[in-house]
Amino acid sequence: MNRIVLVGNGFDLSLGLKTKYSDFLFYFFKSKLLKSLDASKESLGRQYCGFYDGQLLKILIGSYYSEHNVRTRIENVESLEELEGLKSLMKGHLRIEVKSMFLERIYESNRESGWVDIEQIYFDLLIGCKNDSIDLTIEELNREKENLTLELESYLEEAQNVGLDYEKVTLKHKRIFLEPIKGEELNYTSSNTQIEPQTVYFVNFNYTSTIANISKILSREESYPKVLRNDIHGNLNSLENPMIFGFGDEEHDYYGEIEKLNDNRYLDHIKSFDYLKTTNYKKLMQFLDSANFQVYIYGHSCGLSDRIMLKQIFEHIKCKSIKIFYHKRENGGDDYRTKTQEISRHFSSKNVMRETIVSWELSEELPQIS
Numbered sequence: 001m002n003r004i005v006l007v008g009n010g011f012d013l014s015l016g017l018k019t020k021y022s023d024f025l026f027y028f029f030k031s032k033l034l035k036s037l038d039a040s041k042e043s044l045g046r047q048y049c050g051f052y053d054g055q056l057l058k059i060l061i062g063s064y065y066s067e068h069n070v071r072t073r074i075e076n077v078e079s080l081e082e083l084e085g086l087k088s089l090m091k092g093h094l095r096i097e098v099k100s101m102f103l104e105r106i107y108e109s110n111r112e113s114g115w116v117d118i119e120q121i122y123f124d125l126l127i128g129c130k131n132d133s134i135d136l137t138i139e140e141l142n143r144e145k146e147n148l149t150l151e152l153e154s155y156l157e158e159a160q161n162v163g164l165d166y167e168k169v170t171l172k173h174k175r176i177f178l179e180p181i182k183g184e185e186l187n188y189t190s191s192n193t194q195i196e197p198q199t200v201y202f203v204n205f206n207y208t209s210t211i212a213n214i215s216k217i218l219s220r221e222e223s224y225p226k227v228l229r230n231d232i233h234g235n236l237n238s239l240e241n242p243m244i245f246g247f248g249d250e251e252h253d254y255y256g257e258i259e260k261l262n263d264n265r266y267l268d269h270i271k272s273f274d275y276l277k278t279t280n281y282k283k284l285m286q287f288l289d290s291a292n293f294q295v296y297i298y299g300h301s302c303g304l305s306d307r308i309m310l311k312q313i314f315e316h317i318k319c320k321s322i323k324i325f326y327h328k329r330e331n332g333g334d335d336y337r338t339k340t341q342e343i344s345r346h347f348s349s350k351n352v353m354r355e356t357i358v359s360w361e362l363s364e365e366l367p368q369i370s
Contacts (some may be wrong), residue, residue, distance in 0.1 A: 001181055001320070002293040003197040003225075004313065007204045007211050010327060012297025015169060015210060016369045017159055021116045024155050025107060026080050029096070032057050033074045033083075037067055054098070055147040056100040062093035062368050101125065101136050102144040118148075123247040126266060127254050138265045145269055149245050153207070157236050160208040169210075170217040172367055177218065178225060181294050186320045186339035186360055187355045197294070201287055202229040203313075207243055230287075232280050232309070244274040249307040272308065281309075288313065292338060294321040299366060302342040309347040313316070314356070323358040324368040336360050 012019045018027075019197070036059040049070060050061030061070060061367045070090075077083050088095050091339055102125060109116040119292035125141050128134035177200055183193030204211045215229040234243040248271035249255065258266045267273060275281040295313060302310060313319060322343065328335040348351035 001195045001197060002199045002201060002291050003177075003181065003296060004201045004203055004287075004293050005177065005296040005298050006300045006302075006310075006313075007202055007206060008300030009206060010301070010366065012160075012206055012208055012210055012299070014299060014327075014366055014368050015087045015164060017162060017208065017210070019075075019206075019208065021106070021118055022080065022110050022114070023159065025110060026083070026151070027155050027159075028151055029057075029080070029083055029196055030074065030077060032059060032071050033061075033096075034071070036061055037071055037074075038124075039183065043088070052098075054149070056098070056103050056144065058097040058099055060095040060097075061090075084111075085311055100144040100148070101134065102141060103148060106148075117303060117305065119245070119247050120303070122269065123249075123252070123305075126247075126258065130254075130258060130266065138263070142265065142268050142340055145187045149243070152245070153236055153243055156207050160210065160236075162212075164210070166213040166217060170214045173214065174218065176296075176367070177227075178221075181321070182362075184295065185323055190319055197225045199226045199228055199292065202227075203284060204229060204231045204349075205231060205233050205306065209235075228287075230280050230284055232275075232284060234274075234278075240291065241278055241280070242274075244271055246274060247268075247305055248272065248309065249304045251307060251311075252304070271306075284309075285312070288316050288318060292318045292320050294323060295319060297324045297339060297343070298323065299325070302339060302346065304345060307346060310343075314343065314346050315348065315352070318358060322356050324363050326360075326363060328365045328368075334365070336363060 009019055032054065033050070034051050036050035039051040047063055048061060049063045049067040050059060052059040073086060073089075077086055088094065098107065105121050105125065106116055106118055109121060116166065122141075122145055125134065126138070129136055129138045129141055171183065176196075180194040183189075183195070184191035186193075202211050202215055211229060214230070215227050218227045221227075223354050231241055233245075234241045236243060246269035250270070250272060293316075314322060324336055324339045324343075326334040326339060328334050337360075342348065343357060344353050
């Protein structure tokens with residue numbers, strides 16, 4: 001029997017990495033504000049002390065304040081909320097024009113709920129382009145998405161370099177990754193059984209190198225089990241395994257309508273076609289067929305943007321257990337129930353779903369950085 005560990009962004013967050021989309025948005029706006037102050041003063045004239053005009057954003061800062069004063073204020077800002085406060089403080093002397101509807105929707109979603117699903121927002125806009133219900137063409141949407149992806153990739157390349165002690169991190173998680181599979185967690189065997197996993201297979205949905213570093217350390221162990229890794233969504237700045245960032249729910253009600261358009265521009269950022277660039281997806285399917293397996297949900301949100309792949313894993317005849325490693329909240333609660341609700345959307349049979357998911361009392365908290 002094998003163990004499949006589905007690794008999502010919650011794992012990187014548990015290690016202290018600033019890899020939330022809100023972290024990216026804050027960095028993006030702040031870095032462009034600072035960049036605006038580096039514009040050529042000869043081209044700006046006396047009326048302005050800052051100017052930036054990029055694919056997604058335009059910034060204009062009036063010379064009412066000294067450049068040093070403005071730079072200091074921007075450098076001291078530590079959140080998106082404080083950036084909004086800075087705009088109010090500087091009144092008409094700081095103008096930020098978001099030139100991308102995609103970026104604007106992402107920003108508004110984050111401001112309203114504190115959480116954002118960029119891939120879902122892309123698909124919603126895709127439907128809007130199809131129905132002509134928004135003032136945006138499919139060419140413009142895809143161009144905005146591609147520009148934003150480049151910005152995100154650049155940010156994550158920097159965000160992952162936080163000097164983590166991976167020997168220490170690996171030691172903290174080693175017991176969980178390599179421990180025997182308990183019979184009470186399975187849907188077909190007696191509770192007093194323990195099964196040593198033949199292979200621990202990391203299916204890494206993150207773009208960062210954290211799991212690569214950890215799996216290399218685990219692979220040095222000569223003891224059982226074998227450790228393998230599949231960077232299913234690609235790697236940062238890689239030509240061999242490029243970053244996959246799109247939408248993956250081919251069972252969505254509108255997906256069939258998009259296919260019937262006979263316009264391939266609408267399929268440019270559907271994940272299924274990106275998976276064909278490498279053999280990673282095929283290797284995952286082959287691994288599923290190789291032996292019975294238990295699934296660990298390790299920081300993965302199990303959202304609909306990965307629905308097709310997750311459905312193939314969860315509903316596979318050899319999937320005998322899904323164990324959730326939940327996030328413990330500050331109020332003492334956790335997100336176990338939310339995770340089960342997300343997972344349920346990937347099951348056609350709810351009876352099979354209830355038999356397969358390990359109960360809360362047998363589940364564990366995802367370890368956090370100490």
